[in-house]
């Protein structure tokens with residue numbers, strides 16, 4: 463299968479600090495790939511570069527064969543790259559249902575004037591969004607939470623809602639930034655199963671940043687390990703965990719924080 467996402471020779475510095483150096487990545491369609499590395503290694507910056515929050519100083523990013531290096535974040539999202547965040551980002555004061563509806567709105571074709579005059583087109587779109595939102599919530603085990611404010615959901619439910627919302631934009635690539643952060647082992651187990659189901663049910667590739675090793679070990683065929691913005695190892699879970707540079711990168715971090 464071809465690459466859906468390709469990063470070539472990416473460099474990004476903030477002032478004098480090199481966050482990402484000569485970084486490359488090729489994500490195949492339907493793949494689930496992990497990115498791991500010590501704190502500050504550049505993982506989230508890579509997601510910010512892919513999703514257009516930042517632009518690389520040099521290098522190129524291709525999505526489905528199109529060069530998106532200079533594209534704006536909203537254009538990249540509309541093209542089919544969705545993401546979640548290390549710290550969950552939901553519309554906390556809005557209902558679960560409205561969080562999903564907002565995402566559906568971003569891909570409907572009606573305009574401001576349609577909503578003002580409540581045209582037939584607007585009503586049809588609204589009805590379709592309402593129906594799709596309900597079906598969606600059901601698929602994610604959140605149907606009975608639709609009227610609840612997002613902030614009242616449990617942590618695990620909020621994470622599921624955030625992923626569900628990302629999926630509502632119909633992405634071909636889903637970027638998950640530490641989805642298991644702050645979860646206990648039972649929640650982690652549930653999340654692994656949840657991501658597995660998402661991958662089974664949606665035609666997409668997933669790129670996953672995670673510190674919780676069971677998540678990457680169980681979900682990812684290939685893991686890319688980065689340190690100081692560079693790939694230091696790449697391979698299946700068993701290979702990378704035994705790789706001397708990986709062991710050194712993690713031990714080095716522990717020594718540094720001891």
Ligand SMILES: Nc1ncnc2c1ncn2[C@@H]1O[C@H](COP(=O)(O)OP(=O)(O)OP(=O)(O)O)[C@@H](O)[C@H]1O
Nearest residue numbers: 476479480481499500501502503504505506507508
């Ligand atoms: N907007 C920014 N301005 C200045 N420095 C930044 C910015 N964003 C990231 N950095 C720096 O770039 C480096 C990489 O940060 P990044 O957040 O990508 O690491 P990370 O691997 O995601 O870390 P963690 O696992 O702790 O989330 C860090 O030294 C960070 O302080």
